[in-house]
Amino acid sequence: MKLRSNNDNQHQLLELRHLTESTYVLRIDRRGLSFRSGQHILLGEAGSIHNREYSVYSGEKDDFFEVLIKEVDEGLVSKQLKKLKPGSTLQIEGPLGFFTIEPELVDSGKFLFVATGTGIAPFHSFVRSYPKIKYQLLHGVRKEEEAYERNAYPTEKYKLCTSQDEKGDFQGRVTDYLRQNPVSADTHCYLCGNFQMIHEVFDILEMQGVPPHQVHAEVYF
Amino acid sequence: MKKIAFKTLGCRLNQYETDALASRFHKGSYQIVNYNEPADIYIVNTCTVTNQSDQKSRQTIHQAHKVNEQGLMVVTGCMANNHKQSLLETPGIDYVVDNERKSSIFSIIESHFRGEHPDPEGFDEDLFSYEPAFKTFHTRSLIKIQDGCDNFCTFCIIPSVRGRAVSRPVNAILDNIREVLDHGFKEVVLTGVNIGRYSFEGTSFEQLVAKILELPGDFRLRISSIEPDGFTPHFFELFQHEKLAPHLHLCLQSGSEAILLKMRRMYTAREFRQLAEKLRYRYPDFNLTTDIIVGFPGETEKDFQESLQMAKDLRFSHIHTFKYSVRSGTRAERMDGHLLEKVKNQRSALVRKLSDENKLLYFEQMAGKPQRMLVERISADGIARGYGQSYIPLRTKIKGLERNQFLDVVPDSVYFGKETAMWTKDLRKTF
Numbered sequence: 001m002k003l004r005s006n007n008d009n010q011h012q013l014l015e016l017r018h019l020t021e022s023t024y025v026l027r028i029d030r031r032g033l034s035f036r037s038g039q040h041i042l043l044g045e046a047g048s049i050h051n052r053e054y055s056v057y058s059g060e061k062d063d064f065f066e067v068l069i070k071e072v073d074e075g076l077v078s079k080q081l082k083k084l085k086p087g088s089t090l091q092i093e094g095p096l097g098f099f100t101i102e103p104e105l106v107d108s109g110k111f112l113f114v115a116t117g118t119g120i121a122p123f124h125s126f127v128r129s130y131p132k133i134k135y136q137l138l139h140g141v142r143k144e145e146e147a148y149e150r151n152a153y154p155t156e157k158y159k160l161c162t163s164q165d166e167k168g169d170f171q172g173r174v175t176d177y178l179r180q181n182p183v184s185a186d187t188h189c190y191l192c193g194n195f196q197m198i199h200e201v202f203d204i205l206e207m208q209g210v211p212p213h214q215v216h217a218e219v220y221f
Numbered sequence: 222m223k224k225i226a227f228k229t230l231g232c233r234l235n236q237y238e239t240d241a242l243a244s245r246f247h248k249g250s251y252q253i254v255n256y257n258e259p260a261d262i263y264i265v266n267t268c269t270v271t272n273q274s275d276q277k278s279r280q281t282i283h284q285a286h287k288v289n290e291q292g293l294m295v296v297t298g299c300m301a302n303n304h305k306q307s308l309l310e311t312p313g314i315d316y317v318v319d320n321e322r323k324s325s326i327f328s329i330i331e332s333h334f335r336g337e338h339p340d341p342e343g344f345d346e347d348l349f350s351y352e353p354a355f356k357t358f359h360t361r362s363l364i365k366i367q368d369g370c371d372n373f374c375t376f377c378i379i380p381s382v383r384g385r386a387v388s389r390p391v392n393a394i395l396d397n398i399r400e401v402l403d404h405g406f407k408e409v410v411l412t413g414v415n416i417g418r419y420s421f422e423g424t425s426f427e428q429l430v431a432k433i434l435e436l437p438g439d440f441r442l443r444i445s446s447i448e449p450d451g452f453t454p455h456f457f458e459l460f461q462h463e464k465l466a467p468h469l470h471l472c473l474q475s476g477s478e479a480i481l482l483k484m485r486r487m488y489t490a491r492e493f494r495q496l497a498e499k500l501r502y503r504y505p506d507f508n509l510t511t512d513i514i515v516g517f518p519g520e521t522e523k524d525f526q527e528s529l530q531m532a533k534d535l536r537f538s539h540i541h542t543f544k545y546s547v548r549s550g551t552r553a554e555r556m557d558g559h560l561l562e563k564v565k566n567q568r569s570a571l572v573r574k575l576s577d578e579n580k581l582l583y584f585e586q587m588a589g590k591p592q593r594m595l596v597e598r599i600s601a602d603g604i605a606r607g608y609g610q611s612y613i614p615l616r617t618k619i620k621g622l623e624r625n626q627f628l629d630v631v632p633d634s635v636y637f638g639k640e641t642a643m644w645t646k647d648l649r650k651t652f
């Protein structure tokens with residue numbers, strides 16, 4: 001995919017941080033590439049014809065780029081990237097996408113972030129880039145161990161919803177939590193992760209009176 | 222004088238680019254001939270949006286070979302970007318020129334005939350350096366305002382063959398339109414890959430349209446194909462302007478929320494519905510046409526019925542139906558639930574049937590309502606054909622007409638022919 005020309009899209013892998021057996025963070029040399037929190041990049045090994053979309057996990061002002069990746073069982077790129085060693089060269093295209101927050105809303109708006117699994121990545125970036133942002137984050141996972149780097153968020157702002165163990169702040173899916181804890185109609189809602197969750201949350205938010213233009217979605221799969 | 226023939230496949234943007242190239246060759250003293258005639262040079266501007274378009278593009282290339290095996294064959298367009306290597310290896314293709322260098326084809330050919338064996342890759346990339354197309358194949362003047370797309374819908378190959386969104390400078394667009402109007406064109410159609418995302422130094426798409434509408438002259442502006450995202454209330458107001466044609470080809474793709482999410486479209490089905498209803502509330506005779514993809518991976522019967530229902534409710538007067546077709550390297554290729562061709566065929570037949578029914582309903586609704594017809598063709602039997610502002614194909618037997626003239630008419634009955642159209646009466650005679 002030709003987005004940036006010549007070799008200016010090559011970046012070095014600085015560090016690989018394992019968060020669980022399957023999920024890891026890649027820290028990548030930024031090389032001055034600017035982006036807006038919520039955007040994603042196309043990432044692959046240098047020279048490979050395969051790349052995939054990954055939301056930027058790090059903040060707009062960080063010196064490096066980070067992405068949060070879960071190795072998918074039948075996957076290709078998520079497996080390849082996990083095997084890389086610091087110093088390897090990666091290829092980045094982008095940044096791309098419109099899952100961003102209007103600058104004028106960052107200070108004044110009230111936000112709900114709803115993620116499943118690694119769908120928390122863009123929210124991690126929002127929180128790092130906009131430390132004063134007023135938000136509530138619902139993170140839906142199967143087990144507590146998938147609460148990726150939860151200390152990045154103040155306890156009262158982060159609700160871990162676990163569907164397969166009882167160790168979360170809430171036992172059940174994010175959709176169950178949201179039904180029981182409605183939001184006010186002036187909330188700006190950002191949803192990221194699998195399409196079933198997003199589909200359901202759209203309906204719930206509609207019933208709670210949130211206008212469609214305040215609901216933003218980033219579908220991973 | 223060398224003879225050159227052109228063939229365009231696919232979208233309006235390709236048409237625009239072919240028109241501009243043809244004009245350039247005409248000015249450069251080449252004789253333009255029909256594609257099925259012997260020519261010294263054949264230019265095929267290809268499309269790669271579906272498998273079918275790839276096949277059609279290949280057939281078109283072979284067709285020229287049959288007419289004149291010696292003719293120089295230049296292949297350009299999206300297939301040239303997507304399948305460059307295989308085209309280069311195809312016997313009989315002399316040059317493969319990617320989209321970024323399409324505007325250099327005149328220079329490449331000239332260089333070829335000077336015996337220089339030019340390498341197309343050595344020419345500068347330039348998306349907008351097309352001259353205004355005076356020698357066009359149409360009465361409408363297509364104006365390119367942007368290229369590329371950043372949306373990355375999961376089924377779509379276009380971002381990889383057209384690249385990222387780039388907008389043309391406002392002044393270049395306005396100058397281009399002034400020139401074509403001076404040259405006598407009466408209808409301007411905006412083209413690009415995703416024109417709603419136009420943005421140049423603070424000027425948005427809506428602001429650009431407003432500026433174009435301010436230009437003096439007796440012409441009309443058609444927005445044509447646009448993605449249904451990012452409209453502000455001001456967009457609806459623009460259609461009050463009599464120069465702006467009350468027609469949009471608003472790409473729906475699916476009426477199912479689940480499928481729209483899997484497609485990673487930028488809007489929900491409910492937002493689309495609201496938008497269309499708002500337009501119709503404001504302008505009851507507004508003509509909406511659309512694209513629908515049937516058989517996207519995982520599309521259930523329920524999802525498909527939601528598309529049909531939406532198309533029925535919103536009364537699209539024409540539905541361009543695409544059977545989902547795998548494009549290599551897209552996210553949809555890797556999704557589960559790919560459907561059998563048989564199911565896609567059944568679904569697409571149902572959408573086409575609905576499209577025909579909707580068209581008749583719309584034509585019935587428009588009977589008796591004045592249209593400003595732009596005469597495009599007058600056949601030997603004296604029947605003039607063209608389109609009204611609402612993009613209804615119109616026919617009239619009024620004598621003494623000329624191509625490219627506006628005519629006020631009243632459509633009164635449906636004509637069932639190769640293309641369904643409406644017969645009209647001369648408005649002057651109806652009072």
Ligand SMILES: Cc1cc2nc3c(=O)[nH]c(=O)nc-3n(C[C@H](O)[C@H](O)[C@H](O)COP(=O)(O)OP(=O)(O)OC[C@H]3O[C@@H](n4cnc5c(N)ncnc54)[C@H](O)[C@@H]3O)c2cc1C
Binds near residue numbers: 055056068070079117
């Ligand atoms: C805009 C965007 C941003 C994304 N950001 C991230 C991100 O920050 N972190 C991240 O881990 N992934 C993200 N993804 C998903 C990512 O692009 C890849 O699809 C994923 O890493 C799998 O790639 P793969 O090559 O290993 O498997 P593929 O060969 O692409 O896919 C194999 C199968 O796994 C399914 N699949 C894809 N992703 C997942 C998943 N997370 N869980 C379960 N099944 C899945 C696919 O639908 C497919 O059927 C994002 C996707 C998009 C569209």
